[in-house]
Amino acid sequence: MIEKTGVPSKDLIESIFPDKVVLKKPKAIIECYKEIPCNPCSTSCPFDAIHVPEDINVRPEIDFDKCTGCGICVYNCPGLAITVMQLQNGKVSIKLPYEFTPLPTVGEMVNVMNRAGEVITKGEITKVQLTDKMNKTALIHMVIDEIYLHEAITIEVKHGR
Numbered sequence: 389m390i391e392k393t394g395v396p397s398k399d400l401i402e403s404i405f406p407d408k409v410v411l412k413k414p415k416a417i418i419e420c421y422k423e424i425p426c427n428p429c430s431t432s433c434p435f436d437a438i439h440v441p442e443d444i445n446v447r448p449e450i451d452f453d454k455c456t457g458c459g460i461c462v463y464n465c466p467g468l469a470i471t472v473m474q475l476q477n478g479k480v481s482i483k484l485p486y487e488f489t490p491l492p493t494v495g496e497m498v499n500v501m502n503r504a505g506e507v508i509t510k511g512e513i514t515k516v517q518l519t520d521k522m523n524k525t526a527l528i529h530m531v532i533d534e535i536y537l538h539e540a541i542t543i544e545v546k547h548g549r
């Protein structure tokens with residue numbers, strides 16, 4: 389499916405998620421499905437949680453035991469292929485990369501999209517981080533219902549937000 393449409397199948401998406409018990413703490417979810425010569429996710433992680441072998445084309449592997457969910461790899465990935473997710477009381481807290489302006493604001497209810505670019509629900513923005521060292525990629529913190537755990541990936545760009 390991903391070869392034809394660019395959209396990963398449900399099985400492929402679920403294969404990169406850890407058990408829900410693991411997601412009680414924030415963990416990086418790496419959606420890097422293609423073999424490409426790239427490794428900033430690995431080199432930027434201060435906890436040595438992401439491994440890319442000597443052959444830089446091999447897809448990154450994450451050690452969920454080491455990942456603290458800090459989000460540093462999220463804004464260092466040039467492919468915007470990483471989010472951080474955590475399950476809490478029937479909700480998912482997500483940190484996602486965002487490179488558009490204007491940025492959303494804390495408390496704003498935004499349209500949440502799936503990997504096919506369809507709006508699936510609303511999410512509440514809880515924090516927006518953008519510092520000089522983040523190379524113009526903001527880290528958007530958002531909360532959505534848990535039922536969208538495997539579906540939600542980004543937010544709709546709203547001009548004139």
Ligand code: SF4
Binds near residue numbers: 455
């Ligand atoms: S979220 Fe932080 S600890 Fe986890 S893999 Fe990314 S950089 Fe490493």
Ligand code: SF4
Binds near residue numbers: 418469470
């Ligand atoms: S930095 Fe992003 S695109 Fe590059 S290998 Fe890591 S996850 Fe894939």
